[in-house]
Amino acid sequence: MSRLDLFIDRMVSQRACLDHAAGLIRDIPGPVFELGLGNGRTYHHMIQILPDREIFVFERAVASHPDSTPPEDRLVLGDVRETLPAALGRFAPGACLIHADLGGHNLDKNDAFARMISPLVEPLLAPGGVIVSSDRMYFDGLTEQALPPSAVLGRCFIYR
Numbered sequence: 428m429s430r431l432d433l434f435i436d437r438m439v440s441q442r443a444c445l446d447h448a449a450g451l452i453r454d455i456p457g458p459v460f461e462l463g464l465g466n467g468r469t470y471h472h473m474i475q476i477l478p479d480r481e482i483f484v485f486e487r488a489v490a491s492h493p494d495s496t497p498p499e500d501r502l503v504l505g506d507v508r509e510t511l512p513a514a515l516g517r518f519a520p521g522a523c524l525i526h527a528d529l530g531g532h533n534l535d536k537n538d539a540f541a542r543m544i545s546p547l548v549e550p551l552l553a554p555g556g557v558i559v560s561s562d563r564m565y566f567d568g569l570t571e572q573a574l575p576p577s578a579v580l581g582r583c584f585i586y587r
C-alpha cells in the first residue's frame with residue numbers, strides 16, 4: 428500500500444467513525460473533546476455534525492486553518508499529559524465523545540504514546556460515551572466497537 432492509500436483510508440475512516448459516533452452519543456449529555464487539532468480538519472467536521480455540542484480542543488500548539496480554529500474559551504492549550512489530568516475536575520462527569528488524533532508518522536511512537544495516555548483519557552469519558560481514535564488505545568473499562576461499513580479496519584478505532 429502506498430502512503431497515499433494509507434492517508435486516504437485514514438481520512439475516510441475518521442469521517443465514517445465520527446459520523447457513526449455522532450449517532451451513538453445522541454442521547455448522552457456532555458461536551459465533546461478533540462485531542463489534537465492539527466490542521467483542524469476533523470475539528471471542522473465535528474462542528475458540522477455536532478452543531479449543538481460544546482467542543483473543547485486539547486492541543487499543545489495551535490497551527491490550524493483559520494476556519495478551523497476553536498475560540499479561546501474552548502481551547503485547552505498544553506501537553507495532554509498535563510492538561511488531561513487537570514481537566515478531570517472541570518469537565519466532570521465527562522465528555523460524551525472524545526476524538527483522539529495525536530499521532531505522527533512513527534507507528535511505534537504512536538503506540539507507546541497511546542498506551543501512556545489511555546489511562547488519562549478513560550476517566551474523562553461520561554457514562555455511555557464513545558471514544559474514536561486513530562491509534563489503538565488501551566482501556567480497562569471500555570470495549571472496542573464494530574466499525575461502520577465504510578471505515579477501514581485498523582485505520583480507526585471506536586471504544587465504548
Ligand code: SAM
Nearest residue numbers: 463464465466467468469486487506507528529
Ligand atoms: N485531527 C487533526 C486534523 O484533522 O487536522 C490532525 C491532528 S495531528 C495528526 C496531531 C496533533 O496532535 C498535532 O497538532 C500535535 O501538535 C498534537 N499533539 C501531539 N502530541 C501532543 C501532546 N502531547 N499534547 C498536545 N497536543 C499534541
